[in-house]
Amino acid sequence: MPLPIAHSMMGYAIAEVAEAANVRLTNKKWFNVSIFVTLANLPDIDFLPGFLLGEPNRYHQWFTHSLGFAFLAGLFGALFYWQRQNQTDRQADGFGRCGVFIGLAVLSHIMLDLLTWDATPPKGMMLFWPFDKKHYDVRWDFFLSSRRDNVSTTFFSSLLNWYNFKIVLREFLIMAPIVGLAKVFERLWKGRKQPRPLDIKNTQVARLGLLRVSPLPVELANRRSLTALAEAAEQDEHEQ
Numbered sequence: 001m002p003l004p005i006a007h008s009m010m011g012y013a014i015a016e017v018a019e020a021a022n023v024r025l026t027n028k029k030w031f032n033v034s035i036f037v038t039l040a041n042l043p044d045i046d047f048l049p050g051f052l053l054g055e056p057n058r059y060h061q062w063f064t065h066s067l068g069f070a071f072l073a074g075l076f077g078a079l080f081y082w083q084r085q086n087q088t089d090r091q092a093d094g095f096g097r098c099g100v101f102i103g104l105a106v107l108s109h110i111m112l113d114l115l116t117w118d119a120t121p122p123k124g125m126m127l128f129w130p131f132d133k134k135h136y137d138v139r140w141d142f143f144l145s146s147r148r149d150n151v152s153t154t155f156f157s158s159l160l161n162w163y164n165f166k167i168v169l170r171e172f173l174i175m176a177p178i179v180g181l182a183k184v185f186e187r188l189w190k191g192r193k194q195p196r197p198l199d200i201k202n203t204q205v206a207r208l209g210l211l212r213v214s215p216l217p218v219e220l221a222n223r224r225s226l227t228a229l230a231e232a233a234e235q236d237e238h239e240q
């Protein structure tokens, strides 16, 4: 597996592309990016049961590292997002786009893991779960496997070594151009969109029934505009 740095950078890149496609899981940008970064690291949650049993690798790269899991994450993620939204905010294509980007973030983890040299058997992952429980791997290894203990008590401290530092650097250098491209794409895509004029009746305030347009008070209603008053004053001056 690459270390969380490559997965997190990929999650950030996907959040940028999602932004260009108008897919935001929350209003705050930093929180939206955090969700995509978490999703891009989600399959490694399979360290947890093994970790609790004292042997972190025990269930690693099982079903959470599969196309089926990415699909289910997209589906349930979109359902969760859908039911959280106000009925008036729900858009017909929002569910699909949201599911695609959530699924994509999880899928990116599996793709990066596939492109990693796997040092511990069984090599590869349960790619086609739930239809096939065999482990699959590919031969293109851009990322190197981190060195770590398979004992819970020393698992985290064993990650801190010079070899893993070099891996982090390599991951950063491979992923930086991808993040840069996603950022440029988001800027260009947003730039080409024309800002739509605001329809005041379509704002959240109006939908909640809080928008009241009251008529002008009588004493102001019959008054001329400031420009007209200024013009009239100027004319008066000339006439004098």
Ligand SMILES: [Zn+2]
Pocket: 001, 043, 044, 065, 109, 113
């Ligand atoms: Zn993984």
